[in-house]
Amino acid sequence: MRFGAILLAVSVAFAGGTVRLLNVSYDPTRELYQNINAAFAKQWKAKTGADVVINQSHGGSGSQARAVIDGLQADVVTLALSYDIDAIAEKTGLLPKNWQSRLPDNSAPYTSTIVFLVRKGNPKRIRDWNDLVRPGISVITPNPKTSGGARWNYLAAWGYALRQNNNDQNKAKDFVGRVYKNVPVLDSGARGATTTFVQRGIGDVLLAWENEAYLALNELGKDKVEIVTPSVSILAEPPVAVVDKTAARHGTAAVAKAYVDFLYSPEGQEIEARSYYRPRSKEVAAKYDKQFPHLTLFTVDEVFGGWQDAQKTHFAEGGTFDKIYQPGR
Amino acid sequence: MRSNWFQRHSILPGFWPSLGSSMLYLSLVVLIPLSAIFLKSASMTWPRFRSAVTAPDVVASYKLTFGASLGAAVVNAVFGFLVAWVLARYRFPGKKLVDALVDLPFALPTAVAGIALTSLYSENGWIGRRLAVWGIRVAFTPLGVLVALIFIGLPFVVRSVQPVLEDVDRELEDAAASLGANRWQVFSRVIFPLVRPALLTGFAMAFARALGEYGSVVFISGNMPMRTQITPLLIVAKLEQYDYAGAAALAVVMLLASFVLLLFINILGAHGRKYMEAR
Numbered sequence: 001m002r003f004g005a006i007l008l009a010v011s012v013a014f015a016g017g018t019v020r021l022l023n024v025s026y027d028p029t030r031e032l033y034q035n036i037n038a039a040f041a042k043q044w045k046a047k048t049g050a051d052v053v054i055n056q057s058h059g060g061s062g063s064q065a066r067a068v069i070d071g072l073q074a075d076v077v078t079l080a081l082s083y084d085i086d087a088i089a090e091k092t093g094l095l096p097k098n099w100q101s102r103l104p105d106n107s108a109p110y111t112s113t114i115v116f117l118v119r120k121g122n123p124k125r126i127r128d129w130n131d132l133v134r135p136g137i138s139v140i141t142p143n144p145k146t147s148g149g150a151r152w153n154y155l156a157a158w159g160y161a162l163r164q165n166n167n168d169q170n171k172a173k174d175f176v177g178r179v180y181k182n183v184p185v186l187d188s189g190a191r192g193a194t195t196t197f198v199q200r201g202i203g204d205v206l207l208a209w210e211n212e213a214y215l216a217l218n219e220l221g222k223d224k225v226e227i228v229t230p231s232v233s234i235l236a237e238p239p240v241a242v243v244d245k246t247a248a249r250h251g252t253a254a255v256a257k258a259y260v261d262f263l264y265s266p267e268g269q270e271i272e273a274r275s276y277y278r279p280r281s282k283e284v285a286a287k288y289d290k291q292f293p294h295l296t297l298f299t300v301d302e303v304f305g306g307w308q309d310a311q312k313t314h315f316a317e318g319g320t321f322d323k324i325y326q327p328g329r
Numbered sequence: 330m331r332s333n334w335f336q337r338h339s340i341l342p343g344f345w346p347s348l349g350s351s352m353l354y355l356s357l358v359v360l361i362p363l364s365a366i367f368l369k370s371a372s373m374t375w376p377r378f379r380s381a382v383t384a385p386d387v388v389a390s391y392k393l394t395f396g397a398s399l400g401a402a403v404v405n406a407v408f409g410f411l412v413a414w415v416l417a418r419y420r421f422p423g424k425k426l427v428d429a430l431v432d433l434p435f436a437l438p439t440a441v442a443g444i445a446l447t448s449l450y451s452e453n454g455w456i457g458r459r460l461a462v463w464g465i466r467v468a469f470t471p472l473g474v475l476v477a478l479i480f481i482g483l484p485f486v487v488r489s490v491q492p493v494l495e496d497v498d499r500e501l502e503d504a505a506a507s508l509g510a511n512r513w514q515v516f517s518r519v520i521f522p523l524v525r526p527a528l529l530t531g532f533a534m535a536f537a538r539a540l541g542e543y544g545s546v547v548f549i550s551g552n553m554p555m556r557t558q559i560t561p562l563l564i565v566a567k568l569e570q571y572d573y574a575g576a577a578a579l580a581v582v583m584l585l586a587s588f589v590l591l592l593f594i595n596i597l598g599a600h601g602r603k604y605m606e607a608r
Contacts, residue, residue: 062569087571143552145566185469185551188562192548195444200451316570317384325554326385 018051019255024074026061026148026238027191028212032275033078039271040262044255052255060189061148068092068243075247075256078240080148082106083307085241094245106301108237109263110277113297114156116228117197117206117213124204128230129160132205133178140203142193143186144315150190153207154321155310156234159303163232177324198225209236210292211276235297363584369577381578390560393471395586397559398539401478406532409486410524416487417494431487434480439544446477447549469551474559477545482535489531493524526598533594540587 025033037054044052057064057072061080068074069091079085082100089097100107118126124137132139142150154176161175162168185202187193190209194216197206205228208216213227240260247256262268269279273288285292304310314320370378381387416428434442450457450467457468467473497520505515543561550557560583567576 060569066568066571091571143566146552146562146569148569186553188547188552188565196451200448201453202451311570317381317572317575322384322386322554 017049018053019252020250021052021054021075021252021256021259022057022073023054023076023078023259024057024064024068024072025078026064026080027058027189028209028215029078029238029275030056030058031215032272032277035271035275036263036268039267040259043262043267044258054259068094073246073250074243075250075252076240076242076259078238080236080238081151081307082237082239083311084148085239086307088243094243095241096244099241100239103240103260104264105280106237106299107239107241108280109240109260109268110238110272110279112210112236112238112277113233113295114153114207114230114236115210115213115233116230117208117216117225118204118228120222120224120226122226122228126205126228129157129179129232130164132157132182133175134182137182137205138184138203139179139182139205139207140185140187140193140197141183141207142190143188144321146188147190147193149209150193150207151310151315152209152234152236154314155300155304156207158314159234159298160230160232162303163298173320173323176320180324210278214276229293229295232296232298234303235299237299366577366580366584369573370581373574373578377574378578381575382582386554386558387560387563387579389555390558390563391582391586393474393557394540394560394583397471397474397478398536398542400475401482401539402532402536404475404479405482405486405535406528409483409531409535410490410528412483413487413490413494417491431484433484434482435484439481439542440548442480443477443545443548446480446545447473450476450549468549469553469557471550471557473549473551474546474557477549478539478542481542481545482539485534485538486528486531489527489534490524493527494520497523522601526602529594529598529601533591533598536594537587537591540583 023033023037033054033056037056041052041054044050057067057074059067061084064072065077065079065084065087068077068088077085077088085095085099086097089095089099096102103109116126118124124131126132126137131137141153144150144154157176157179158172161172165171165175185193185196187196190212193206194208194212197203198216198220206213206216210227210229217225217227240263242253242256242260244253247253263272264280266281266284269281269284270287273279273284273291276291278292279285279288300307300310304313312319373381412431416424416431447468448454450460450473452458452461452466452468454468457466460467465472467476501519501523502515505519510518541561543559543565546559547562550559550562552558552562560579564576564579564583567573567579
């Protein structure tokens, strides 16, 4: 890592007019950031005359955060959940703990939600969350302990159950337990779960991020699977942040800030919408209205009091997820 | 006797430099990273350490990890020996190909192996479909874990046993036969004792490799808490929650248990060799 840092510093020094940024992101954003980076570089060149090259790193959100904690020289991080950026702030101090309030909309320029991917024609007639607990329905979702993205799935089911049962936590726990009783395989990551559902043909429904469900749909063709949007779901807010101290050391603070601001700009929002992320901008959202079905969305902050609390209650050792599988504890 | 211990090696020159550089190398490659794990887990209080390493899902994962690894190593010891026997003793067309095939599990990225095995053995897979008729499910059960571990462990046994088998002096067998030993006696009293240490080494390596295996297993196991989660997966799960100390605690338990088991197997092997020399 240290060697990489030196290499990066040297290459910045010698590249002259070229600025280099490293954006450390999570898995399914490859295509999104390819397009964003090209557009941003063009805009930055027009504005300042300088060239900017953005290097990307992709991986599981948690392992990407750990890489940054262990010294990966990220100028910008764009991850799947704020809990992971919190961990960077807390363990390294490279960015302040209040990082999430520095940019608009909880530092999440684009959002998504959890939807259902079902077999073509929806043979099991799965319409909403309560269909997932029916006997004989097989649900595919990754293990929330190893997959950051899968924690959204779990919390979405929990939030739905709370709404149906006047915020009765015990009933929600029972409901989510019944959903997971219908889960035959807990893949370690979202990609593995998609493979299980699509390639191996296991399960009646895959819980997925909306943008990833669209990617799967495009890849497989609409004659194989279809997307079902439930009545209620969670607002997934994948956050972005400038890693202040790293960017300051690289002398890239200004361009890094411009980069994350670009994600909120009309042009950036368009690109995000085309990658099936829900844009924050009302104008862009209106333009892509047909692509994003309307549903009631709740946030982690509203229902679970933020990621730190959600993590402690549900996914830490002995949390609600463990209890589903440990009778009598 | 004890004071002569080091001098026994001194027939060859360069003992101290070679021992020194070996120790340095071992320290850099093995000891220092491993001590880092111990240090990390030392940041926990004892009650926290104990609760981390004895949680019900963790205990279930030890049973699966050690049980399946042992099972896979036993299966590989039997069938790996057979493969080594065939390769060492017979000539047949395509032998070179088979020989190269044995090493494939070494070279294949484990994730690829895991995905391929899962495709084959899942209930819609080419093999899994046929087994499902008999009510046997492999993928997403402990049996699937066993299958993956057998796959990755096979070369260790074959590659340890094969050269020893090839070196077995044919004259010994002829001598045994001329003294009236039947084929089974020649095998069990002459050949097998000669290759037993190598077989044990291969067994130990296959076992050790299986204990640490992650990439292929996570695909085929299904990772169901209390049923098909291996300990390395739980370590990753803890890392995913930035519980570095908890992850290190599990790693320490795995390390100590593996070390004791491997030491035991090695002592067993050394004992066997001494026994052979004594005869």
